[in-house]
Amino acid sequence: MSVSVEGHTEGRTEGRTEGRVGGRVGEQAGAQVLRPHAENAFAHELAALAAQDDRQRPDRWRLSPWAVATYLLGGTLPDGTVISPKYVGPRRIVEVAVTTLATDRALLLLGVPGTAKTWVSEHLAAAVSGDSTLLVQGTAGTPEEAIRYGWNYAQLLAHGPSRDALVPSPVMRAMTEGMTARIEELTRIPADVQDTLITILSEKTLPIPELGQEVQAVRGFNVIATANDRDRGVNDLSSALRRRFNTVVLPLPATVEAEVDIVARRVEQVGRSLELPTAPDGVDEIRRVVTVFRELRDGVTADGRTKIKSPSGTLSTAEAISVVTNGLALSAHFGDGVLRPSDVAAGILGAVVRDPAADRVVWQEYLEAVVRERDGWKDFYRACREVSA
Secondary structure (H helix, E strand, C coil), X not given: CCEECCCCCCCCCCCCEEEEECCEEEEECCCCCCCCCHHHHCHHHHHHHHHXXXXXXXXXXXXXXXXXXXXXXXXXXXXXXXXXXXXXXXXXXXXXXXXXXXXXXXXXXXXXXXXXXXXXXXXXXXXXXXXXXXXXXXXXXCXXXXXXXXXCHHHHHHHCCCCCCEEECHHHHHHHHCCEEEEECHHHCCHHHHCCHXXXXXXXXXXXXXXXXXXXXXXXXXXXXXXXXXXXXXXXXXXXXXXXXXXXXXXXXXXXXXXXXXXXXXXXXXXXXXXXXXXXXXXXXXXXXXXXHHHHHHCECCCCCCECCXXXXXXXXXXXXXXXXXXXXXXXXXXXXXXXXXXXXXXXXXXXXXXXXXHHHHHHHHHHHHHCCCCCCHHHHHXXXXXXX
């Protein structure tokens, strides 16, 4: 049903490049930014939407909810400007996500790995606030200060607790500036640290007991969090915190054609950013990679006739993009520029066989029972056998 498509290759600049670094503007002289933030990579699309957007905008939003949805889903504006799709999937999913942000309820994007949670989060923040860099990366070691605030200890020791000694977190900055904060991998954050969000999301207030003060969120503030539902039970959200979020589930693509289209678009963008030549007839190998991934993760062949074992990995669309991109680089640098089975075979093996013991058995059975018997797949079978040996 869904996943990201376009890459971050638009908006590349020569010479002096301005980029957002930790929410502040910095200059990188004589260098090209390898991966521009969404608000920089698609600045021309955001500007075109803002110029033609005559609908009501919530306080401090750069675009109306309709324009934000158009930015993510793509379309053509009245002046002919083409807005590239950033997300392929049901329109209603995007509309619910955008509408959630237009209220005072936080948004939780939930899904298996590779369903574009981070990508959608970044583009939503870019379209709503014009800044996607107010980011907290969740890990097992994320401290409470990353969500609330920290201290400049030199200032603290010299002058004691003061606002000058306080170091605001991205969430605190978003509250004071009326912007959108992003929290990646929320369920990887320890439960006691997660719960520091409860007061922020329910009362829209961040107490600073050391100063006897508080920060109150201004209009426009909201939070987008992402979570991998494969991590459920590791640091599951408390019921109190979960109630503060409206959860939107981002599913995997519903059909082979949708997933092939997504992978082809993204590979084209990544290849352009890496200055790789366009691979003629590469869609055939893309379709093959997508078919293999879908069959293995579904546990049944595309025709529904043969049940097969599934490996331990997720085999997501994002991994398919990585396999094809690597194959494109192999064909460009060590082949004739045409994407062939031998270029993608090693990448598929690496994606499928995560557990050397169990997954290798699954892969070998799939090769012999399915791939070997499929018409037009002989070259692919031989290439996979060669790298699996």
